Amino acid sequence: MAGARTFRLALRDSLPVLMGYTTMGFVAGVLLAAKGNVVLAPLWGFLSSALWVTGTMSIAGVPYIAAHISAAAFALMTLAVNFRYAFYGFSMLGRWKNVSFFRKCYLILMLTDENYALEAASPIQDPGEHLRYCTYLSVLNHSYWIVGVTSGAVVVALLGMVVDPDAIRGWTNGMEFAMLALFLVIFTDQMRGFCRHGK
Amino acid sequence: MENDALYMIGIVATGFAVNFGLRALPFLFFGARKGPLPPWVEKFGTFVSPVIIGCLIIYSFAGMQWRTASPYLAAALTVGLQIWRRNPLLSIVAGTAVYMALLQWLRI
Numbered sequence: 282m283a284g285a286r287t288f289r290l291a292l293r294d295s296l297p298v299l300m301g302y303t304t305m306g307f308v309a310g311v312l313l314a315a316k317g318n319v320v321l322a323p324l325w326g327f328l329s330s331a332l333w334v335t336g337t338m339s340i341a342g343v344p345y346i347a348a349h350i351s352a353a354a355f356a357l358m359t360l361a362v363n364f365r366y367a368f369y370g371f372s373m374l375g376r377w378k379n380v381s382f383f384r385k386c387y388l389i390l391m392l393t394d395e396n397y398a399l400e401a402a403s404p405i406q407d408p409g410e411h412l413r414y415c416t417y418l419s420v421l422n423h424s425y426w427i428v429g430v431t432s433g434a435v436v437v438a439l440l441g442m443v444v445d446p447d448a449i450r451g452w453t454n455g456m457e458f459a460m461l462a463l464f465l466v467i468f469t470d471q472m473r474g475f476c477r478h479g480k
Numbered sequence: 481m482e483n484d485a486l487y488m489i490g491i492v493a494t495g496f497a498v499n500f501g502l503r504a505l506p507f508l509f510f511g512a513r514k515g516p517l518p519p520w521v522e523k524f525g526t527f528v529s530p531v532i533i534g535c536l537i538i539y540s541f542a543g544m545q546w547r548t549a550s551p552y553l554a555a556a557l558t559v560g561l562q563i564w565r566r567n568p569l570l571s572i573v574a575g576t577a578v579y580m581a582l583l584q585w586l587r588i
Contacts, residue, residue: 297572325488332496342495349487352494359498366499368532370506371525375517377507385507392503394536401529455580458551461540462558462572464533469562471530 287410291417294403298395298422300459306330306429307453309339313346313430314437326434330427334393337362339430366392372401376411384416391419393426395460402467545583554579 313329314322329339338359345355369392377385399418405411510521544551558575562568 293569296569297576300572300576321484321488325492328488328492329495332492333499335495335499338495338499346491352490355491356494356498359495360502363499363502365532365535366502367505368528370503371521372529374506374510374525375522378511386504389503389507390500398529398533398536402533452584455583456576458544458554458579459572459576461537461544461551461555462575463568464537464540465555465558465575466562466568466571468530468533468537469559470566470568471533473563475530 283410284413287405287413288417290405291414291421294399295418295421295425297459297463298399299425300456301395301463302336302422302425303429304453304456305336305340305460306426307433307436309336309343310430310433310435311437312340312343312433314434322438323431323434326430327427330430331423332390334391334423334426335359335363335366336393336426365394369397369401372397373415376408377415380412388415388419391423393422395463396422398464398467402471544579548583550579550582550586553582 309330310326313326333339341362342355342358345358350358370389373388373392377388380388396419400415403411403414405414510517541551541555554575557578558571561571561574565571
């Protein structure tokens with residue numbers, strides 16, 4: 282079945298993101314929960330990871346949120362830090378032209394750095410198959426991020442008094458390299474294609 | 481408690497609006513038009529992706545222990561493996577494992 286094959290492809294491509302999102306998400310969740318309470322911190326982690334899907338603000342924004350920065354200032358900060366997102370859609374405009382409204386909204390929500398890099402560089406030519414690939418990839422990577430952030434927040438909210446969260450995440454130290462490695466691999470392949478077409 | 485919850489809802493909604501809004505911008509400008517996209521938009525979309533990924537690479541290095549040799553050694557291994565074996569998962573897992581080992585044990 283074509284659908285199952287595309288799913289396996291998306292699953293395979295999402296494995297480096299699994300390594301990066303669960304560990305980075307866990308760190309973000311730990312940070313988010315450091316000043317929260319047992320009910321709000323996990324809820325906060327879940328909502329922000331599901332609806333923002335941005336590591337930059339979930340990590341860099343935490344001290345400001347803890348200091349109760351105003352919503353307007355938070356919006357400006359997000360705008361400045363994440364302005365790169367405004368360029369990602371340009372690579373997908375043509376490929377997502379005839380996609381239904383809600384599906385397109387979901388794919389747009391999931392235009393994260395890693396998701397975008399994989400989707401834009403995907404060699405799949407058939408528009409229908411590429412759309413399925415993007416959808417599977419988005420759902421998989423979204424779930425990794427949500428699980429990472431929420432579990433980080435839950436662990437700290439429930440065990441924060443007992444276990445040092447730094448000790449828990451100590452052994453995963455350095456796993457965030459998987460994201461850099463993913464970009465390097467995609468860039469290497471793009472340059473290879475570029476050199477071939479240049480000749 | 482109640483104030484905290486209201487504040488949380490406000491910030492979550494703000495973050496959602498800004499992040500989603502930024503990602504939706506190109507679709508708001510060019511999504512509704514009938515017929516083919518202007519050629520410069522097509523060209524920009526193709527050209528912009530390696531440039532963005534190049535920037536993400538530089539940006540990611542800043543998040544590593546970039547004053548040490550570890551990320552550069554691991555990056556060289558990742559790229560080298562990818563050129564040689566063309567197996568993304570192998571390149572990524574090997575590069576990450578080497579980075580973690582360098583970082584946690586050798587501390588160089």
